[in-house]
Amino acid sequence: xxxxxxxxxxxxxxxxxxxxxxxxxxxxxxxxxxxxxxxxxxxxxxxxxxxxxxxxxxxxxxxxxxxxxxxxxxxxxxxxxxxxxxxxxxxxxxxxxxxxxxxxxxxxxxxxxxxxxxxxxxxxxxxxxxxxxxxxxxxxxxxxxxxxxxxxxxxxxxxxxxxxxxxxxxxxxxxxxxxxxxxxxxx
Amino acid sequence: xxxxxxxxxxxxxxxxxxxxxxxxxxxxxxxxxxxxxxxxxxxxxxxxxxxxxxxxxxxxxxxxxxxxxxxxxxxxxxxxxxxxxxxxxxxxxxxxxxxxxxxxxxxxxxxxxxxxxxxxxxxxxxxxx
Numbered sequence: 111x112x113x114x115x116x117x118x119x120x121x122x123x124x125x126x127x128x129x130x131x132x133x134x135x136x137x138x139x140x141x142x143x144x145x146x147x148x149x150x151x152x153x154x155x156x157x158x159x160x161x162x163x164x165x166x167x168x169x170x171x172x173x174x175x176x177x178x179x180x181x182x183x184x185x186x187x188x189x190x191x192x193x194x195x196x197x198x199x200x201x202x203x204x205x206x207x208x209x210x211x212x213x214x215x216x217x218x219x220x221x222x223x224x225x226x227x228x229x230x231x232x233x234x235x236x237x238x239x240x241x242x243x244x245x246x247x248x249x250x251x252x253x254x255x256x257x258x259x260x261x262x263x264x265x266x267x268x269x270x271x272x273x274x275x276x277x278x279x280x281x282x283x284x285x286x287x288x289x290x291x292x293x294x295x296x297x
Numbered sequence: 298x299x300x301x302x303x304x305x306x307x308x309x310x311x312x313x314x315x316x317x318x319x320x321x322x323x324x325x326x327x328x329x330x331x332x333x334x335x336x337x338x339x340x341x342x343x344x345x346x347x348x349x350x351x352x353x354x355x356x357x358x359x360x361x362x363x364x365x366x367x368x369x370x371x372x373x374x375x376x377x378x379x380x381x382x383x384x385x386x387x388x389x390x391x392x393x394x395x396x397x398x399x400x401x402x403x404x405x406x407x408x409x410x411x412x413x414x415x416x417x418x419x420x421x422x423x424x425x426x
Contacts, residue, residue, distance in 0.1 A: 146307060152308075167401055174328055178367075265365075272401075
């Protein structure tokens with residue numbers, strides 16, 4: 111049966127994103143498989159558009175670190191065993207272009223109690239010069255692996271290093287226990 | 298000791314560790330789901346191998362075009378082990394191959410080079426074909 115609004119609604123949705131220069135956007139449960147597939151499509155699209163290879167590499171690098179942060183740190187997560195171990199984390203990732211610059215934005219729910227420490231860490235990174243970021247990155251590489259994490263803190267430094275301007279971030283309180291965290295990097 | 302040869306995948310580098318030839322090669326891209334799990338067995342093999350190096354030179358060829366931050370952590374662990382071994386009087390030579398147009402890999406090579414006082418670390422631009 112026809113629905114007179116179906117195409118109109120989704121055309122508006124599609125055009126709303128395309129009008130903002132968005133190359134790809136994914137919202138929902140993210141897996142490592144989705145990371146690979148979207149990352150591959152992103153590099154192919156940028157190659158076909160004849161984007162500078164160094165820029166493409168920086169955009170890809172920030173994309174990988176942001177998606178891996180969602181996978182590891184989203185507070186909305188389902189895990190289980192379906193023959194093999196499956197881990198799905200809810201979040202949103204968007205890559206696009208504003209004028210001459212590319213941007214990568216990620217968002218996911220975090221525990222509200224983690225917001226303060228994360229905000230402080232990101233504020234410190236946003237204030238660092240390229241040289242300071244480089245030294246901080248190497249110090250973190252040399253530290254023994256943190257027990258509770260799978261390496262995410264270095265990922266944030268990598269994002270700040272590859273970005274061409276200070277990283278932008280924001281938090282939205284959802285309720286007593288949760289907040290929505292958003293991070294944007296320009297390349 | 299046994300050789301370790303791991304074929305490249307979309308997300309992990311070709312890995313060839315030959316204890317008899319005193320040689321390790323990593324080539325390709327590295328952003329595995331779990332970098333610690335991927336690099337762990339190699340790190341363990343190096344821990345067993347390096348004390349037996351004797352007077353030979355161990356050569357490490359690295360030809361990486363992209364790696365994520367978790368892989369960088371694993372590389373740094375390997376570099377610290379190699380530098381400690383060189384500081385104890387063994388001969389270690391690391392060769393960082395990179396495409397001359399690749400700013401990120403050139404910069405990583407320069408950054409890592411600063412950490413080696415005893416092991417040799419050479420930056421080697423890959424010649425265009």
